[in-house]
Amino acid sequence: MKTASSRFLLFAPAALLLGLFFAAPIANFLTQGFVDGTGSLTLEHAQRIWEAGTYTQVMLASVKISLWVTLLSVIVGYPAAYVLANADPKRKSTWALLILLPFWSSFLVRTFAWIVILGRQGPLNAGLVASGVSERPLDLLYGWAAVVIGMTNVLVPFAILTMVGVMERIDRGLMVAAGTLGARPVQAFFRIYLSLSMPGVTAAALLVFITALGFFMAPALLGSARETMITQLVIQQVTELVNWPFAAILCLLLLGTALVLFVVFDKMVGLSTLSGQADRHSAGASAASRRIVGALGDMLAGLAEILRLSPPTPGRGAWSTHWLAVLVILFLIVPLVLLVPISFSGREFLSWPPSDVGLRWYEEILSSPAWLDAAWRSFAVAFLTTLLCLAVAVPAAFAFQRLKGAGASAAFAAMIAPLLVPRMVIAVALFYVYARLGLVGTVAGLVIGHAVIALPYVFIAIIAVLKTYDRRLDLAAASLGASAFATARHVTLPLIAGGIASAALFAFVISLDELNVALFASGGMQSTLPKLMWDEATLRFSPLLAAVSTLVLLAMSAVVLLAARLRSAS
Amino acid sequence: MTTFKLDIRDVTKRYGEAVALLPTNLQVAQGEFLTLLGPSGSGKTTLLMMIAGLTETSGGQILLDGRDITQTPAYRRDIGVVFQNYSLFPHLSVFENVAFPLRMRKCAEGQVKAAVQRSLDMVRLGHLAQRLPRELSGGQQQRVAFARAIVFDPQLVLMDEPLGALDKKLRDELKLEIRKLHGELKKTIVYVTHDQDEAMLLSDRVCLMNEARVEQIAPPVALYERPRTRFAAGFVGESNLIQGTVRGGAIAVGQGMLSTAHADLLPVEGRPVTVLVRPERLRIVAVPDAAALRGRVVDVIDLGAVRRLTIAGEHGDTLTMTMLGGDQPVSPGATIALAVAANDVVPLAEDAS
Numbered sequence: 001m002k003t004a005s006s007r008f009l010l011f012a013p014a015a016l017l018l019g020l021f022f023a024a025p026i027a028n029f030l031t032q033g034f035v036d037g038t039g040s041l042t043l044e045h046a047q048r049i050w051e052a053g054t055y056t057q058v059m060l061a062s063v064k065i066s067l068w069v070t071l072l073s074v075i076v077g078y079p080a081a082y083v084l085a086n087a088d089p090k091r092k093s094t095w096a097l098l099i100l101l102p103f104w105s106s107f108l109v110r111t112f113a114w115i116v117i118l119g120r121q122g123p124l125n126a127g128l129v130a131s132g133v134s135e136r137p138l139d140l141l142y143g144w145a146a147v148v149i150g151m152t153n154v155l156v157p158f159a160i161l162t163m164v165g166v167m168e169r170i171d172r173g174l175m176v177a178a179g180t181l182g183a184r185p186v187q188a189f190f191r192i193y194l195s196l197s198m199p200g201v202t203a204a205a206l207l208v209f210i211t212a213l214g215f216f217m218a219p220a221l222l223g224s225a226r227e228t229m230i231t232q233l234v235i236q237q238v239t240e241l242v243n244w245p246f247a248a249i250l251c252l253l254l255l256g257t258a259l260v261l262f263v264v265f266d267k268m269v270g271l272s273t274l275s276g277q278a279d280r281h282s283a284g285a286s287a288a289s290r291r292i293v294g295a296l297g298d299m300l301a302g303l304a305e306i307l308r309l310s311p312p313t314p315g316r317g318a319w320s321t322h323w324l325a326v327l328v329i330l331f332l333i334v335p336l337v338l339l340v341p342i343s344f345s346g347r348e349f350l351s352w353p354p355s356d357v358g359l360r361w362y363e364e365i366l367s368s369p370a371w372l373d374a375a376w377r378s379f380a381v382a383f384l385t386t387l388l389c390l391a392v393a394v395p396a397a398f399a400f401q402r403l404k405g406a407g408a409s410a411a412f413a414a415m416i417a418p419l420l421v422p423r424m425v426i427a428v429a430l431f432y433v434y435a436r437l438g439l440v441g442t443v444a445g446l447v448i449g450h451a452v453i454a455l456p457y458v459f460i461a462i463i464a465v466l467k468t469y470d471r472r473l474d475l476a477a478a479s480l481g482a483s484a485f486a487t488a489r490h491v492t493l494p495l496i497a498g499g500i501a502s503a504a505l506f507a508f509v510i511s512l513d514e515l516n517v518a519l520f521a522s523g524g525m526q527s528t529l530p531k532l533m534w535d536e537a538t539l540r541f542s543p544l545l546a547a548v549s550t551l552v553l554l555a556m557s558a559v560v561l562l563a564a565r566l567r568s569a570s
Numbered sequence: 571m572t573t574f575k576l577d578i579r580d581v582t583k584r585y586g587e588a589v590a591l592l593p594t595n596l597q598v599a600q601g602e603f604l605t606l607l608g609p610s611g612s613g614k615t616t617l618l619m620m621i622a623g624l625t626e627t628s629g630g631q632i633l634l635d636g637r638d639i640t641q642t643p644a645y646r647r648d649i650g651v652v653f654q655n656y657s658l659f660p661h662l663s664v665f666e667n668v669a670f671p672l673r674m675r676k677c678a679e680g681q682v683k684a685a686v687q688r689s690l691d692m693v694r695l696g697h698l699a700q701r702l703p704r705e706l707s708g709g710q711q712q713r714v715a716f717a718r719a720i721v722f723d724p725q726l727v728l729m730d731e732p733l734g735a736l737d738k739k740l741r742d743e744l745k746l747e748i749r750k751l752h753g754e755l756k757k758t759i760v761y762v763t764h765d766q767d768e769a770m771l772l773s774d775r776v777c778l779m780n781e782a783r784v785e786q787i788a789p790p791v792a793l794y795e796r797p798r799t800r801f802a803a804g805f806v807g808e809s810n811l812i813q814g815t816v817r818g819g820a821i822a823v824g825q826g827m828l829s830t831a832h833a834d835l836l837p838v839e840g841r842p843v844t845v846l847v848r849p850e851r852l853r854i855v856a857v858p859d860a861a862a863l864r865g866r867v868v869d870v871i872d873l874g875a876v877r878r879l880t881i882a883g884e885h886g887d888t889l890t891m892t893m894l895g896g897d898q899p900v901s902p903g904a905t906i907a908l909a910v911a912a913n914d915v916v917p918l919a920e921d922a923s
């Protein structure tokens with residue numbers, strides 16, 4: 001018999017990891033914002049931040065940029081999510097792979113790609129000049145538009161995957177039924193589909209917004225001083241000014257914004273939508289907004305009718321949506337592809353088209369101890385992170401499955417909490433305690449940090465598999481004489497192996513791409529690949545980084561394709 | 571010439587090489603209740619979906635009130651459809667679900683209210699208008715789906731196994747309700763089912779389908795009394811199929827001779843033929859004459875009200891016979907003689923293949 005205490009034991013590793021290296025460090029760090037040198041409480045720091053004015057300005061600017069990025073990501077992602085969710089099974093895996101490849105490829109690499117594309121010597125300017133649209137190369141880089149485009153590009157796949165989860169549960173028969181009741185396709189879309197997909201849209205918007213708010217790579221590499229975001233100030237406070245109280249208050253601002261949004265979201269839509277699970281509030285949009293959206297749909301349908309855009313026969317008319325989705329995927333993939341030719345350039349600086357083609361940069365990387373060392377460390381850390389995540393998340397997921405009601409909600413919220421906290425906050429808080437635990441500059445420090453960040457993804461992936469697993473098979477095994485251990489080993493685990501593999505993939509790739517933790521905790525010596533790339537890029541973007549990016553892309557694609565192959569084989 | 575409400579002319583559907591529906595002709599009169607009956611995969615849904623405009627035809631024409639609607643999109647066909655899984659909009663209340671087709675037709679708010687209320691009252695759900703679909707039982711959801719399909723006074727109502735997802739008791743109840751509503755509404759209804767009881771109870775005519783084509787179209791009783799093929803005889807009701815040879819306008823079966831009132835359906839003299847005799851049309855006769863079959867009782871199942879005998883016929887086939895209970899008992903092993911009225915001996919065509 002499973003008892004409460006054994007269930008508690010299964011949660012113990014997760015509780016230990018999240019307690020010691022998530023909750024406690026964050027609490028410890030954040031209180032620094034409200035204590036003075038003698039350790040007594042004070043509002044002095046908060047007051048100074050308020051009075052300085054620049055901090056609140058940067059916060060407002062960050063929110064503004066994040067809102068734009070959110071809006072664009074959801075709008076751009078929607079058609080792709082729609083096509084992915086409604087594709088017939090044969091095409092679906094192709095669409096999924098095309099969207100997943102950019103999703104899995106490095107944040108940093110994708111940001112680099114925009115430096116190349118938008119640069120004065122980049123392909124876009126080359127095209128503009130060659131076609132005569134502009135006489136001189138334009139300053140496309142280092143501005144608001146570059147930051148918003150770069151961030152949107154990185155976050156669209158997030159939006160797509162979040163929305164797909166909800167869209168896949170929309171019964172396609174409903175649109176058919178709406179047709180027989182007199183709704184034109186456009187009307188049916190606005191009145192039925194859009195309403196029902198609203199929880200997914202809201203969830204996507206929330207995730208994108210909170211992730212965007214914690215971004216520092218895109219604004220630092222693609223923006224000017226005016227696009228400085230709040231996380232950049234946090235880095236500055238920690239690494240340059242060593243002003244922990246200010247860093248703590250800025251992080252609190254960031255965290256507070258995120259938490260308020262989550263609470264509002266949970267009240268309106270339900271947190272569980274994030275995992276693509278229960279639809280406690282599947283009613284979706286409110287009656288008022290539904291009426292507005294419905295009227296909009298009627299208007300568009302009328303317009304389409306006048307313009308004769310309406311599909312004349314049933315079953316057609318998906319083409320325009322498909323083309324939109326293809327455009328979205330091109331927007332996601334082309335920047336990555338453009339890095340490849342650049343990496344073969346023999347010049348010191350970026351130029352388009354690449355000239356003096358050769359393997360110069362690859363030779364430099366492969367003969368550089370610093371790069372090889374960082375690469376080796378990154379893979380080792382990613383591997384260890386994966387092991388740690390599985391060891392913690394698998395037992396917790398099994399225990400979670402048996403929970404019901406309030407207990408389940410609380411456990412779920414606790415397990416995905418690191419997802420709700422901007423990574424920068426986690427990284428700075430860990431740095432604050434690592435300094436005293438002697439974990440700065442150690443592989444252990446990196447692994448623990450990465451595991452905390454990857455844990456929610458792994459947990460959600462595993463409970464998703466367990467949901468589809470028929471528990472009666474366990475009962476059958478038990479009735480045939482298998483012990484609990486034997487059941488797990490011979491029946492349960494083999495059946496959920498595919499799901500566990502994709503969960504492991506999450507952990508591996510997230511760790512491989514994680515920069516926040518390494519930014520502080522690598523201590524300068526124990527550099528990871530993203531950290532080294534970041535250090536290079538902040539100095540100057542050379543074709544060397546394009547070559548590194550190409551190698552990273554190759555490695556990540558290999559991992560993703562291998563995992564896809566493994567999953568379809570099992 | 572009268573125009574039919576629905577006129578299906580040579581309508582066919584192919585999926586690549588596979589044929590889901592061979593060229594089919596079917597006419598439905600105003601106010602008629604027509605059932606498409608047939609085993610799973612026989613093309614019923616395909617035909618219904620083409621009428622609704624939800625599947626493209628591969629050929630042929632569909633006329634509604636004499637108007638060709640083959641190329642008309644579903645939303646302009648003015649045909650109400652009740653789906654097997656109801657397809658109620660989960661985010662809209664019962665009221666809004668039923669109001670949906672009226673809103674699509676830009677009806678005035680007052681009209682919408684009145685029509686929705688009337689429709690819901692008709693299916694006895696007026697009091698649940700504000701609920702969400704998931705707060706209703708399966709039977710109630712089914713009735714909302716029906717109300718939604720008729721509220722806009724469609725030309726035609728199509729129903730695809732609307733009771734398929736319900737348990738037997740509820741099905742029996744709703745069957746009677748649909749029959750009553752058809753009587754009140756006088757709507758033309760095309761109804762799909764694979765359940766012969768449903769077809770018999772509801773229909774003015776049954777269109778029996780098999781392997782992508784129409785097997786026979788007839789009123790329920792006619793389909794039972796005079797099926798044309800082995801398939802039709804076997805699919806509707808219980809049947810004894812007796813092999814014989816045509817001899818002088820009658821059928822020689824072993825030692826006996828069966829005469830038939832349907833001699834026009836017999837093949838030429840000397841050819842083998844299969845005839846249908848329904849189990850309840852067999853009678854035990856005390857004095858055997860030429861027009862009788864002989865056999866030995868193998869098994870007797872007494873259900874009180876009726877009694878079912880399994881008889882090994884002398885001619886070789888096994889016969890089933892049902893008779894009212896309560897008469898003098900028949901015991902297994904007894905040899906009996908059986909007679910059947912000429913009108914109840916129905917020669918069958920070989921199945922078209």
Ligand SMILES: Nc1ncnc2c1ncn2[C@@H]1O[C@H](COP(=O)(O)OP(=O)(O)O)[C@@H](O)[C@H]1O
Pocket residue numbers: 585588589590591608609610611612613614615616617
């Ligand atoms: N979308 C489709 N693609 C290919 N074959 C189909 C499709 N839909 C139906 N069919 C085939 O058409 C035949 C008739 O199907 P259907 O009309 O659904 O039968 P019924 O409703 O009588 O059970 C079946 O053999 C089915 O496999």
Ligand SMILES: [Mg+2]
Pocket residue numbers: 614615616
């Ligand atoms: Mg069917």
